[in-house]
Amino acid sequence: MFRGLSAFPITPADPHGRVDIEALGRLVQRLVKAEVDSIGLLGSTGTYAYLSRAERRRAIEAAAGYSRGRVPLIVGVGALRTDDAQDLARDAKAAGADGLLLAPVSYTPLTEEEVFEHFLAVAQAADLPLCIYNNPGTTHFTFSDALIERLAKVQGIAAVKNPSPPAGEMRARHEALRAKVPASFAIGYSGDWNAPDAILAGGDAWYSVVGGLLPAPTLALLRAAQAGNAAEVARSNALFQPLWELFKALSSLRVVYAAADIMGICHAEPPRPLLPLPQAARQRLAAALESLDDGGR
């Protein structure tokens, strides 16, 4: 389940945080039709941190209903409190999740021991495979390889979603971690603009924001990387370059909300205080999308 393209859709919701189930269904159906390898529901892009427990459950039930077992559903269950994350993990299983994604959401900065105990408690709460969500840009906690090695020995912890290492360090960093964890433990990467190269360097999965909206061209790029075709990866990745520039400048989250609107898929805005893209950026985005043939549009 933690291999290949894991596509992370937004979770369209109204200004009060009520999830728009029909719009979410359209996003999920696009991903099922494109045959992504998994759906990463309620990831950072899915604004899990901004949604109530009840709305998160509604979103999972709806996505499970639309995907109907055709694509594995990996669900983000991060929360500031350990007991809340345990409840969310149990909810996710009951609502139809196939796997869990857990980020060490923090307010008071966490120690390694606190993160270890937190993951242990959540892994024990729900009997589903769990992926460590290493996302320092939002959680402000960075997993050391030693902590991942320790967590990989815990029953149920099956994978890690790491930020893609900088170009030039990918193979060395990947192989250093690979040597510390069981062969069955999957090492995947996020950070869309670097992830294809991380797959070329041996990564097992691409946890992708753009894949949640444009699954067809993203899958084509991933398959080239999985085949070790560096030339095709470079050619295909160049088509995404204008989009990557916007992701880097304005955040992938804000950009994909606007892209879903421009593409006519849904008209949601990100949860306040996050603001929609300004008009000038929307025009640049529309041009960037032109170079990407989605097939399903």
Place this chain on the structure above:
Amino acid sequence: MFRGLSAFPITPADPHGRVDIEALGRLVQRLVKAEVDSIGLLGSTGTYAYLSRAERRRAIEAAAGYSRGRVPLIVGVGALRTDDAQDLARDAKAAGADGLLLAPVSYTPLTEEEVFEHFLAVAQAADLPLCIYNNPGTTHFTFSDALIERLAKVQGIAAVKNPSPPAGEMRARHEALRAKVPASFAIGYSGDWNAPDAILAGGDAWYSVVGGLLPAPTLALLRAAQAGNAAEVARSNALFQPLWELFKALSSLRVVYAAADIMGICHAEPPRPLLPLPQAARQRLAAALESLDDGGR
């Protein structure tokens, strides 16, 4: 209200996040008896980020009941979502708060414009004076002087709680901001080990973690700083030095929970995933507390 010693107590709660009203009452009564200038309820030390809306309201009602108007009650109303922070601000006013403390809690990193709009929306939601809670260590957002200048023009935004600048930069940094904001706008400081020097450099308030537990010696130190008595500040601050070392190494939050236990005030633990202090650190802490005569113990 945003001047002098603002004392920040912990919010004792059970492992499920249910606030222990009687233990909170003991903490509040100590602060009232010591005549602190304000109580900073549900600050970072008060684990506001880890408590539900209902429990936050219970804590405010209880604290207002115990303080009975004798000491102004400043209440933390931070939340990831703007609408939630607005609801918390309305709740705080209804439950007896005299002022608000608002931190730009973030998951997706926020832009200056997003923080400005967020503060505007919360300031408009509740008709209470509001203090900007600039706490980059937990929110991962740093206010520029320019943004504080802009927010100081918003109706109801009356103060800022800044981290204490490094020694040597205090006066210059304080005066640079002072020149940008109205004379009525209060500039206070947190970071207990540097705050007395920030008061000597002109700061209007000390937002204090140790003051929430040991109000008498903290007030004595503050009054020396307010009187401009640098020699007495240095002498008094030296008594706190063993405690500051523990704050820096283990975080003030974890340390004051253990201190409240050692002093017999309450036996709560911080919310998981935060872990209580290990035994060796508790022994160092007990020794550090010996040098501080609390009076009220």
